Amino acid sequence: MTRNSHDNSLKNPDRLGWRLPEWMRLTGTSRPTLWRQVKRGDLKVIYVGRMPIVPRSEAIRLGLIGA
Template identity: 85%
Template sequence: MVRKSLDKSFSSPACDKSRATSVASNEQRLGWRLPEWMRLTGTSRPTLWRQVKRGDLKLVYVGPTPMVPRAEAIRLGLINK
């Protein structure tokens, strides 16, 4: 039995321009908590952690809280510098 990969990439239709606009809506924002990031990009928690494990998404920790920094959104092309 062939198992299909459920992994989404950032170039998927789930990450369209309207979501990128949502990510960019607050220009002063330095980062996003994981539930916010998952909602904005349309990814699931397991997919997000697979991306982190592969090195496709970098996180920073603010105390015990993992966050996706603004630099990652810029690197992924979700917002302009």
């Protein structure tokens, strides 16, 4: 994937959520920081089976994308 395809991943209107490695890459967040945010309640994740996903609503709430 090119850099632009990562940037466009946040703007994709059909995207419902991001797996954690992808979210970390898109936001420049490290794994420990991401889990600290989750533990504090600053970032919400949902689980699909055993896989944590950052839902689109969080990207909107954080101002990364428009509604």
